Amino acid sequence: MNKDFSKYQKIIDEFSGQVLTSDFEARFIAATKKIPKTERFLLKMELKRLAAPCTRLIDLRGHVDGECKAFEHEERTHYLDAVASRVFTEAFTRYNGYTFGVYEATMNTENNFRVIYQKEKLKASLTSQVDAAKTFEKSQCPAKFYSFGPYYNRREERMNFAVAIQVSLSNGISFECTSSDISVSGCKFRISGFKPIKIGMQLTLRFRGLEEEFQFGADSTFIYEVKNITTLDNVQLVGVQRVVDKKPRPDGFRQFLVGFIQGNKRRYKINLDNTISALQSRSYEQYVLPKSNELPVFFEKNDEVLTPKYALTCNNNQGLYQYWQDEKRYSTLYCLMTPERIERLKQLAVSGKPLLVFSFIHKSQGKSYFYTADELQLAEDKDFMLQFLGFAAAKESFSIIQLSLLDVFSRRAESLLTLSNTIAKQNEYLNTPVSDEVKALLAKTPYIVVASEVTDSESIQAYQSLSYEGINTVKLKNFGHKRLSKPFSVDEVGINYKNQRQELRFTYKTPAHVKIENVMWQGVSHDFSKSGLKVELDKSTILSKGDIVYVSFPALQKITSAFDLSGLPYEVMRLNAAKTVVNLRVYVEKHQHIGRKFFKALIDKNRDKLTPDEYAMSSPGLAKALRNIYSASSALSSIIVQTSGSRYKAEVIAGGDYGSKLMSALKQLSDLDGYYNLYPVFGHADIMAKLTAKLKKKQSTDGASTELIYIAINTSVEVVEKAITIKLASEFANDKVKEFFIHQALKKGKFFCVMMKLSRASEPDMAHLHPELSYISSYAIHRGKQIEQDIFSVAGVGQIFDITHEVLFRYQLMR
Numbered sequence: 130m131n132k133d134f135s136k137y138q139k140i141i142d143e144f145s146g147q148v149l150t151s152d153f154e155a156r157f158i159a160a161t162k163k164i165p166k167t168e169r170f171l172l173k174m175e176l177k178r179l180a181a182p183c184t185r186l187i188d189l190r191g192h193v194d195g196e197c198k199a200f201e202h203e204e205r206t207h208y209l210d211a212v213a214s215r216v217f218t219e220a221f222t223r224y225n226g227y228t229f230g231v232y233e234a235t236m237n238t239e240n241n242f243r244v245i246y247q248k249e250k251l252k253a254s255l256t257s258q259v260d261a262a263k264t265f266e267k268s269q270c271p272a273k274f275y276s277f278g279p280y281y282n283r284r285e286e287r288m289n290f291a292v293a294i295q296v297s298l299s300n301g302i303s304f305e306c307t308s309s310d311i312s313v314s315g316c317k318f319r320i321s322g323f324k325p326i327k328i329g330m331q332l333t334l335r336f337r338g339l340e341e342e343f344q345f346g347a348d349s350t351f352i353y354e355v356k357n358i359t360t361l362d363n364v365q366l367v368g369v370q371r372v373v374d375k376k377p378r379p380d381g382f383r384q385f386l387v388g389f390i391q392g393n394k395r396r397y398k399i400n401l402d403n404t405i406s407a408l409q410s411r412s413y414e415q416y417v418l419p420k421s422n423e424l425p426v427f428f429e430k431n432d433e434v435l436t437p438k439y440a441l442t443c444n445n446n447q448g449l450y451q452y453w454q455d456e457k458r459y460s461t462l463y464c465l466m467t468p469e470r471i472e473r474l475k476q477l478a479v480s481g482k483p484l485l486v487f488s489f490i491h492k493s494q495g496k497s498y499f500y501t502a503d504e505l506q507l508a509e510d511k512d513f514m515l516q517f518l519g520f521a522a523a524k525e526s527f528s529i530i531q532l533s534l535l536d537v538f539s540r541r542a543e544s545l546l547t548l549s550n551t552i553a554k555q556n557e558y559l560n561t562p563v564s565d566e567v568k569a570l571l572a573k574t575p576y577i578v579v580a581s582e583v584t585d586s587e588s589i590q591a592y593q594s595l596s597y598e599g600i601n602t603v604k605l606k607n608f609g610h611k612r613l614s615k616p617f618s619v620d621e622v623g624i625n626y627k628n629q630r631q632e633l634r635f636t637y638k639t640p641a642h643v644k645i646e647n648v649m650w651q652g653v654s655h656d657f658s659k660s661g662l663k664v665e666l667d668k669s670t671i672l673s674k675g676d677i678v679y680v681s682f683p684a685l686q687k688i689t690s691a692f693d694l695s696g697l698p699y700e701v702m703r704l705n706a707a708k709t710v711v712n713l714r715v716y717v718e719k720h721q722h723i724g725r726k727f728f729k730a731l732i733d734k735n736r737d738k739l740t741p742d743e744y745a746m747s748s749p750g751l752a753k754a755l756r757n758i759y760s761a762s763s764a765l766s767s768i769i770v771q772t773s774g775s776r777y778k779a780e781v782i783a784g785g786d787y788g789s790k791l792m793s794a795l796k797q798l799s800d801l802d803g804y805y806n807l808y809p810v811f812g813h814a815d816i817m818a819k820l821t822a823k824l825k826k827k828q829s830t831d832g833a834s835t836e837l838i839y840i841a842i843n844t845s846v847e848v849v850e851k852a853i854t855i856k857l858a859s860e861f862a863n864d865k866v867k868e869f870f871i872h873q874a875l876k877k878g879k880f881f882c883v884m885m886k887l888s889r890a891s892e893p894d895m896a897h898l899h900p901e902l903s904y905i906s907s908y909a910i911h912r913g914k915q916i917e918q919d920i921f922s923v924a925g926v927g928q929i930f931d932i933t934h935e936v937l938f939r940y941q942l943m944r
Contacts, residue, residue: 185232194242273781282547286550456495539568591939679697823887841878
């Protein structure tokens with residue numbers, strides 16, 4: 130039964146083994162007259178179940194903290210330790226036979242590792258509840274942090290196995306202890322108290338518990354080297370690796386362990402902690418990266434010259450990427466990320482500071498001219514700084530970009546599965562190592578420059594209030610960038626785990642007329658498939674996603690009379706920021722779509738002549754390597770929003786290994802190790818309600834919505850609710866009130882301004898997650914089910930941008 134009868138344990142103990150006695154009913158009713166009828170019935174059924182005969186064998190080897198021996202009873206052989214033998218005998222006498230009550234009492238002795246674990250877990254839970262009551266304010270919004278790869282891959286499986294071990298040190302000290310897990314080349318054992326053991330020392334192990342059942346011949350002692358030591362309370366956990374003679378000779382002990390672990394790993398269970406941790410982080414990584422709002426640009430170094438080479442893009446940062454393109458859609462990132470700014474970023478990276486760049490685009494005679502100035506350039510002339518910012522903010526194309534620099538570590542290019550040597554052949558492609566060609570390309574790629582758009586309506590209004598009357602046009606021209614005679618090339622790399630294309634696309638240029646109601650645009654196709662089309666129009670459109678347009682192909686119509694290629698209905702799926710490039714999908718109402726039929730015939734007859742539109746990287750595997758490096762290096766943290774019944778919860782933070790000053794502050798406010806306190810973000814009564822309302826209306830293809838949060842932390846006050854003041858941008862009556870809030874926050878402690886960008890989550894690619902999930906489920910199905918439930922409960926991703934630097938820069942100007 131699944132019902133918990135712990136509160137009736139006294140009654141169960143009183144009537145155990147007495148179900149068949151003649152006066153059982155009368156005595157049971159008298160003892161349980163105050164218990165409700167339903168409860169009384171279930172309790173009686175439980176007593177009868179415990180008194181029912183049992184035929185199960187009991188094997189406690191490796192499950193109890195004691196030495197197990199064969200226990201013969203009624204032609205059955207059990208393996209019990211001294212404690213279990215005593216409990217079995219007492220329970221057998223009480224029940225007058227081998228029943229389920231005897232079986233369960235023997236399986237739940239005080240020294241059973243499972244019982245010990247449950248008690249420790251309960252104790253920890255009660256302790257945390259008491260601590261939570263004492264420090265309620267500091268634990269209101271706890272969130273666990275999950276760091277993105279690379280994920281540690283063990284070479285061998287570790288089996289949870291408790292067996293008696295004799296340890297001998299080089300100084301003659303010898304003692305007995307118990308192993309906690311074992312692999313072919315290593316093991317971990319626990320020692321009560323403290324022994325003079327250090328990392329790197331060699332010691333001799335003798336597996337006393339195994340010798341009782343197996344013979345190892347003359348070689349019964351084995352040399353191991355200490356690799357790690359962990360101390361928990363009064364217990365030392367020592368991890369060791371076997372030292373093997375380099376001379377080639379048969380290793381009987383190794384062969385024994387290979388067979389022993391393979392044959393018993395389902396019985397004693399595999400140590401899954403490493404795989405579970407990796408799978409959890411890997412799943413959150415799949416949700417976060419495709420929703421990135423910052424633009425990572427990898428720089429290539431040739432002849433001591435640094436140039437932007439690869440840009441990682443997705444739907445959310447596509448607008449930022451397209452902003453830095455000219456009228457012919459060639460990249461102008463060289464204007465934003467100049468060699469001089471890279472040098473400044475190197476110096477700022479030491480102190481963890483970003484660099485602000487202010488820009489606008491001047492259009493003349495159909496050409497785009499880019500103007501940029503960073504905060505350090507402008508600081509050289511304070512008067513002109515104010516004029517430049519006022520002039521730039523008056524432009525519709527005004528933008529504020531926050532740049533930061535990250536080092537590229539090639540070792541982060543691989544993100545291997547944590548399946549030791551058990552990975553299935555069909556999944557080996559997921560573990561493909563980085564090729565030598567990719568390594569050579571990465572060797573020439575020393576930096577990532579991350580660009581974040583921090584412009585908002587408040588900052589625009591603030592900078593527009595600055596006067597630029599009488600601005601020096603000569604100085605202004607110095608901040609303009611010259612147009613290159615040769616187009617600048619940056620490879621756009623999509624952040625995709627899952628290929629959304631259902632059909633192969635082919636590059637093909639042909640005139641296309643797009644019409645809606647009485648308005649027509651002329652353009653040229655970029656590519657096509659059987660069911661889709663991309664068209665670049667000669668001028669901006671008024672179209673929106675979901676519109677139904679009618680497309681005609683005048684040039685193609687001249688070469689076919691079998692198909693009517695005029696007025697074909699297509700649905701608008703996506704537009705670029707300038708609304709000049711339109712992605713279309715066939716729209717079918719009643720009958721077969723003529724366009725799909727025509728393009729199918731065109732593809733089938735000209736397959737050898739058409740060029741597939743597949744993204745051709747300079748080397749296979751480079752896109753995956755760049756994505757892995759960025760995910761592990763990013764300083765941007767994201768809040769994972771998950772469903773909890775009909776509500777949402779935010780108890781997970783995920784990101785790379787570089788923490789920001791904001792994250793450090795959130796960690797300091799938490800009393801729980803490994804957790805962050807999100808109270809400064811969600812402590813405001815309206816924030817979660819606003820985010821929930823936005824998330825419910827969002828589709829996974831929609832862009833991110835933005836919320837500004839102002840945070841003041843009084844470092845002299847310990848009670849968090851009193852120390853932290855949270856304001857939304859809309860709560861400030863005017864700029865004077867906001868300036869006073871910032872001034873007071875800086876005076877009393879710390880000030881942060883957070884720009885949260887919330888996106889609806891897309892589905893993960895389970896092909897990348899299934900191998901590890903299946904591995905976990907095969908040994909611990911309940912853990913696998915829980916992790917799978919957590920994976921599919923993710924509803925949204927809220928990226929936290931610390932824009933304090935820009936707000937303080939603006940605040941100093943406005944004073």
